[in-house]
Amino acid sequence: MPRTSFKEQMLRAREDAIVASVNRLLAEKGYDLMTVDEVAADVGIAKASLYKHFASKEALAAAAMVRLLDRALAFVATLDSHPTARAIDHLRAVARWSMQVQLAGEMPSLPAQNSSLRAALANDAGYLQRLMEVSDKLGAWIVTAQAAGHLNPQLPPEVVLYTLFARACDPVLGVLKLSGQHTDERIIELLLSTCFDGLSGRH
Amino acid sequence: MPRTSFKEQMLRAREDAIVASVNRLLAEKGYDLMTVDEVAADVGIAKASLYKHFASKEALAAAAMVRLLDRALAFVATLDSHPTARAIDHLRAVARWSMQVQLAGEMPSLPAQNSSLRAALANDAGYLQRLMEVSDKLGAWIVTAQAAGHLNPQLPPEVVLYTLFARACDPVLGVLKLSGQHTDERIIELLLSTCFDGLSGRH
DNA sequence: GTCTATAGCCAGATAGAC
DNA sequence: GTCTATCTGGCTATAGAC
Numbered sequence: 001m002p003r004t005s006f007k008e009q010m011l012r013a014r015e016d017a018i019v020a021s022v023n024r025l026l027a028e029k030g031y032d033l034m035t036v037d038e039v040a041a042d043v044g045i046a047k048a049s050l051y052k053h054f055a056s057k058e059a060l061a062a063a064a065m066v067r068l069l070d071r072a073l074a075f076v077a078t079l080d081s082h083p084t085a086r087a088i089d090h091l092r093a094v095a096r097w098s099m100q101v102q103l104a105g106e107m108p109s110l111p112a113q114n115s116s117l118r119a120a121l122a123n124d125a126g127y128l129q130r131l132m133e134v135s136d137k138l139g140a141w142i143v144t145a146q147a148a149g150h151l152n153p154q155l156p157p158e159v160v161l162y163t164l165f166a167r168a169c170d171p172v173l174g175v176l177k178l179s180g181q182h183t184d185e186r187i188i189e190l191l192l193s194t195c196f197d198g199l200s201g202r203h
Numbered sequence: 204m205p206r207t208s209f210k211e212q213m214l215r216a217r218e219d220a221i222v223a224s225v226n227r228l229l230a231e232k233g234y235d236l237m238t239v240d241e242v243a244a245d246v247g248i249a250k251a252s253l254y255k256h257f258a259s260k261e262a263l264a265a266a267a268m269v270r271l272l273d274r275a276l277a278f279v280a281t282l283d284s285h286p287t288a289r290a291i292d293h294l295r296a297v298a299r300w301s302m303q304v305q306l307a308g309e310m311p312s313l314p315a316q317n318s319s320l321r322a323a324l325a326n327d328a329g330y331l332q333r334l335m336e337v338s339d340k341l342g343a344w345i346v347t348a349q350a351a352g353h354l355n356p357q358l359p360p361e362v363v364l365y366t367l368f369a370r371a372c373d374p375v376l377g378v379l380k381l382s383g384q385h386t387d388e389r390i391i392e393l394l395l396s397t398c399f400d401g402l403s404g405r406h
Numbered sequence: 407g408t409c410t411a412t413a414g415c416c417a418g419a420t421a422g423a424c
Numbered sequence: 425g426t427c428t429a430t431c432t433g434g435c436t437a438t439a440g441a442c
Contacts, residue, residue, distance in 0.1 A: 035434085035435065035436085036435080036436065036437085037434095037435080037436090047436090047437085048437090048438075048439090051436090051437065051438075056436080056437080057435095057436070057437090
């Protein structure tokens with residue numbers, strides 16, 4: 001395997017800068033309102049140059065999702081290095097982490113209904129593989145936590161998994177932040193409570 | 204007050220048909236992917252005629268939201284006629300109703316990030332008034348249920364309110380329906396459970 | 407690979423006859 | 425108020441020089 005040349009390093013750095021911009025703009029405006037012109041201006045290159053790196057706007061979104069999943073996998077790996085902790089604590093930690101990412105304005109937001117975008121993601125091997133890795137990790141913790149009685153064992157594991165994914169981009173977070181009535185930490189504690197303990201709370 | 208003439212009745216009926224189409228298309232494709240051409244074709248009139256009734260695409264969306272809120276208020280009114288039931292049961296009933304609406308493909312979906320659309324809604328007196336009415340009704344039930352110990356009294360009431368609104372358009376519902384592994388009724392019971400009792404469930 | 411300039415398309419909104 | 429036909433602007437994507 002040839003070592004990466006200087007030119008390749010520069011290319012990588014530029015593409016990282018592009019994806020970072022895309023990630024931020026996706027978090028700020030969402031996919032539909034983000035324009036490729038904006039991305040190019042934000043990175044500081046011409047739009048045509050952008051298209052030399054990524055074939056389409058959809059490819060840009062996919063790259064941002066890959067970046068996010070890589071961050072998630074890195075965080076999951078740090079949890080794995082504490083094997084003494086309980087699975088339920090791992091799951092809470094992941095949920096808290098995803099909410100922190102959202103509050104920091106770094107959670108890319110894609111429309112669930114755009115079918116051509118969905119098709120592009122479904123054809124992206126790198127995206128699919130990382131999504132499966134994250135799902136497998138969380139799925140294992142879910143089953144363990146259910147067996148230990150820390151998660152409701154009557155819920156199908158996939159329902160728990162989908163719910164955790166959905167809470168990572170829950171609009172309630174943004175509304176509460178906009179209201180300005182609570183600190184970021186308090187918002188996260190409130191939403192973790194409603195997510196794991198429900199609106200009724202523990203009795 | 205003059206009684207409504209035949210012409211006015213026809214006008215009303217046509218506008219109702221328009222809003223019904225908009226509501227369905229908003230549920231099916233979402234605001235950004237719904238085109239005004241589509242709406243006109245669905246209703247069976249020319250696009251220019253549509254613009255005689257509604258000034259803009261945003262006005263169409265606002266009308267659909269008003270229609271939805273009117274349906275919600277009507278449902279809330281039926282609950283009010285059973286004054287013996289507990290507030291928590293009313294809230295669960297409203298949550299179940301909203302999930303049924305979504306599963307029936309009748310829940311209009313608007314992007315949270317489109318600021319011009321948000322501005323249009325914020326300037327629509329009819330929309331705002333109905334939104335406040337619904338919020339007041341639910342808010343009263345929330346406070347009552349908290350006092351009775353049926354809802355976690357440590358949660359700020361507005362957090363409960365926002366959460367109920369958010370669960371009405373929770374994407375988890377659509378994903379579970381798409382997976383085809385559960386009946387509609389089972390999906391609703393599962394999501395009601397995660398919403399009120401949390402992922403941990405009751406202990 | 408980077409740029410300027412532009413093609414091509416599509417959707418929201420409108421003109422003007424009837 | 426309804427229609428056909430059109431305008432207008434913005435967006436993705438590309439051509440072609442350097």
